[in-house]
Amino acid sequence: MLTKEQVLEALRDVKDPELNRSLVELNMIRDIRIDGDTVSLTVVLTITGCPLKAKIEQDVIDALKQLGAKEVRLQFGAMTDEERAALSAQLRGGQTPPSAPAGQAPLLNPILAKDSHTTFIAITSGKGGVGKSTVTVNLAVSLARLGKRVGIIDADIYGFSVPDMMNIEQRPTVIGETILPVEKLGVKVMSMGFFVEDNSPVIWRGPMLGKMLRNFFTEVHWGDDLDYMLLDLPPGTGDMALDVHTMIPQSKEIIVTTPHPTASFVAARAGAMAKRTGHEILGVVENMAWYEAKDGSKEYVFGKGGGAKLAEVLSTELLAQIPLGQPDNHPAEPDYTPSVYRADSPIGKLYLDMAKRVAEKCEAGGQ
Structure with missing residues (x-):
């Protein structure tokens, strides 16, 4: 029987196409439920109406079916403002961006x-x-x-x-x-x-x-x-x-x-x-x-x-x-x-x- 740990491990290789980072690393995989060979879970997108939702959905389904799931049931949600702010900070490296010349904005990259x-x-x-x-x-x-x-x-x-x-x-x-x-x-x-x-x-x-x-x-x-x-x-x-x-x-x-x-x-x-x-x-x-x-x-x-x-x-x-x-x-x-x-x-x-x-x-x- 499949386990939550196996599901998470299988999804570590599935990336958000825009961020090029693992959905698991970005905490976008939530509410995993396993009933026999059926896996249900929620994918929390960065924004409502994410333009690459269809690709993410297909990539998740393909990864879990390759793991052995016969049926995959997905629900989609969107991050809260607080979660998006935390992700933005994570993308910046979790620290203050490098300084820029006086009077100019700090550099993100x-x-x-x-x-x-x-x-x-x-x-x-x-x-x-x-x-x-x-x-x-x-x-x-x-x-x-x-x-x-x-x-x-x-x-x-x-x-x-x-x-x-x-x-x-x-x-x-x-x-x-x-x-x-x-x-x-x-x-x-x-x-x-x-x-x-x-x-x-x-x-x-x-x-x-x-x-x-x-x-x-x-x-x-x-x-x-x-x-x-x-x-x-x-x-x-x-x-x-x-x-x-x-x-x-x-x-x-x-x-x-x-x-x-x-x-x-x-x-x-x-x-x-x-x-x-x-x-x-x-x-x-x-x-x-x-x-x-x-x-x-x-x-x-x-x-x-x-x-x-x-x-x-x-x-x-x-x-x-x-x-x-x-x-x-x-x-x-x-x-x-x-x-x-x-x-x-x-x-x-x-x-x-x-x-x-x-x-x-x-x-x-x-x-």
């Missing part, structure tokens, strides 16, 4: 600490419309496909687009004072877009932008140490870029441009700013490099050479030339995204090659 193993990569450009966000999400997903633990902060507060590009409809879960990022395709994502209703405009001045960026670190639980955190910056050299340079002095940068000479000329300013503030430039990505016609010929609709010239000016390398193209994804597919290329598609392979090169450069620099 150690990823900004000097001894952090997380590599920050800011994706920037001189002007809008060059595909910076497309490069960000595809590089992030490609790094995840290589087995890296990756996060994205959509720091383009006015022009946030990452949730839409990755087809993320789920909102972040809030536990007490802690926000959990939304995960898609192996990438943890945080964006201003999660907190704006009906695509409303964000009308803020400079200081508020920096405050929101810092909140993405002080109030978001990123979990275990990430290997890479990508920041999708607004175009140009404005307030948000300055905040990143100040807040994350160890950040590296990738500059995105099109082949057009003017785009390359303007992007050089972003690169010059990175150099002036001591950020390492990993390289240049030339987006919309050409259009491949049906007969296989290449049409250089935005000209040639902008990426190579920019890389030369900044004394760095041209990481990739990405042609014009639309991902061949269908809305009926699971994990559909309008902007992420399949791993086995021609453009998807270019991004995978770029991800390998970026990881190689970052890991060589960290040795």
Whole structure:
């Protein structure tokens, strides 16, 4: 006959998908009752209407049936405010978070600490419309496909687009004072877009932008140490870029441009700013490099050479030339995204090659 101890032991391997911690460790398994080969229990979710309730339910049932239960009866509840506050404190390590500079909020996560193993990569450009966000999400997903633990902060507060590009409809879960990022395709994502209703405009001045960026670190639980955190910056050299340079002095940068000479000329300013503030430039990505016609010929609709010239000016390398193209994804597919290329598609392979090169450069620099 099954015992409560066996049930708890079997459920130790079942994790909350958002927190990546055992349901047993989080005290989410309650009221275990055993009647022959029937197991009844209550799963206490972090919030009412937890978006991943169905997955948790299936994982619990599978684990208990593998243990030998013929029937599993589940009830669901939700944590009280006090329990959520205690969990929030537990996620913070049960202690006061590390201190931050005077006048700034304390840091929830150690990823900004000097001894952090997380590599920050800011994706920037001189002007809008060059595909910076497309490069960000595809590089992030490609790094995840290589087995890296990756996060994205959509720091383009006015022009946030990452949730839409990755087809993320789920909102972040809030536990007490802690926000959990939304995960898609192996990438943890945080964006201003999660907190704006009906695509409303964000009308803020400079200081508020920096405050929101810092909140993405002080109030978001990123979990275990990430290997890479990508920041999708607004175009140009404005307030948000300055905040990143100040807040994350160890950040590296990738500059995105099109082949057009003017785009390359303007992007050089972003690169010059990175150099002036001591950020390492990993390289240049030339987006919309050409259009491949049906007969296989290449049409250089935005000209040639902008990426190579920019890389030369900044004394760095041209990481990739990405042609014009639309991902061949269908809305009926699971994990559909309008902007992420399949791993086995021609453009998807270019991004995978770029991800390998970026990881190689970052890991060589960290040795």
